[in-house]
Amino acid sequence: MxxxxxxxxxxxxxxxxxxxxxxxxxxxxxxxxxxxxxxxxxxxxxxxxxxxxxxxxxxxxxxxxxxSAPVLPPSPDALENLIKSRRSVRRFLPDRVEGHILDRLMDVIAHAPTGKNQRRIRFTLVDDPQVMELIRVGTMDGIRKAVIDDSLPDGMEFFAKMVAPYDQGRDIIYRKAPHMIIASAPKDSAAPDADPFIALSYFELMAQSLGLGTVWCGFARWALQSVVPELGRTLGIPADHRSMYAMMFGYPAVSYARAVQRDVVGVHRVGPADLEGGR
Missing domain, CATH: 3.30.70.20 (Alpha-Beta Plaits)
Known part of the structure; x- marks a missing residue:
């Protein structure tokens, strides 16, 4: 109806x-x-x-x-600065992000576009730092066992090099972040590969505006999908979700003073000659 x-x-x-x-x-x-x-x-x-x-x-x-909220477009300068000054944060404070801030973040990313507006993304949110620590320990225990058993999946042998740093207090995978969010989508949805990444892009920009730091974490994705998949399943990610990606977040323990400088590369401007050549 x-x-x-x-x-x-x-x-x-x-x-x-x-x-x-x-x-x-x-x-x-x-x-x-x-x-x-x-x-x-x-x-x-x-x-x-x-x-x-x-x-x-x-x-x-x-x-x-x-x-409904009125449309209040941000100034181009403010939005440009937010995008250009965003940094991947790998040093976090242990402090827990307040519930009202997490609620605001989740409300915002509910507005991220999805294929055919199906909105079938599942957000697996770790909002408790103690749970995050259990995931961290469980992941490393699984990696350690796989190293001993020589059972790391093909192409994932690099995880073996993370055990010694972890024992010395360096968390290369989760960066000691107090929180994690995983976005995933079922394989039969309209855009299962794109939807999670679009949603996490919205998440990280809003998080930055709220004083939080984020880092895209391929290591966590690979570990939870391929090395310790039993741990990944305990997080409640459905088995039919083909595409997933993880992001660590929390209050940063580092402050950046300025944006970096990057040249525009990889732009191909399509002209009449391109179209004529395809005839």
Missing amino acids: LDFIIDETRCVQCGECAADCPASIIDMDGGLPRIPEHRESYCIGCQHCLAVCPTAALSILGKDPDK
């Missing part, structure tokens, strides 16, 4: 909701927007119609348009 409702006292019959609907299921027959019953199943739940309505006359899926 879409619960598509039009407040006739507010609707100006501009037709923007119909024009912007990705599924083209809204029509303006009779002047007011409506969704014929036989088209309702094609709705992808994106709420574009609610967002584009200039007078907040449209409600769908039980959402009250008056409760």
Whole structure:
């Protein structure tokens, strides 16, 4: 049930909701927007119609348009600085991130785009530093056993080199971060490879704006998927989730004073000659 409702006292019959609907299921027959019953199943739940309505006359899926946040675009300079100054943090304080900040982060990444707006990403969140420590110890115990048994998967032999540093107090995998978030998606979703990465990109930028540090962690992904998969399963990641990636986060124990300087590389501008050559 879409619960598509039009407040006739507010609707100006501009037709923007119909024009912007990705599924083209809204029509303006009779002047007011409506969704014929036989088209309702094609709705992808994106709420574009609610967002584009200039007078907040449209409600769908039980959402009250008056409760939606207004659009307040950040300044280009501020957004550019946030992106350019973001650093991968590998030195964290042991402090736990407050619950209200975690809730805000999770609320924000719920708005990350997904293929066909399916929103089938599962976020496996470690919000307790003590649980994070158990994962850290369990991972290294599993790696140590695999080294002794000579059972590290092909291509994962490099994990053997992480045991000695760990025994000396260096956590190369999890970087002693107090928190971790894993984004995963089922293999039969519309964009299982892209969705988790898009969501974590949203997460890290919002985390940076809140004073947190993040680091993309391929080591954790490989360890939990291939070296100690039994530990990965205990985290509740479904077996049918093909794509997953992990990110460590917490309050940084390092402060960067400036952005780095990078040259633009790898840009190919398509011109008429490219198109003519493909004929």
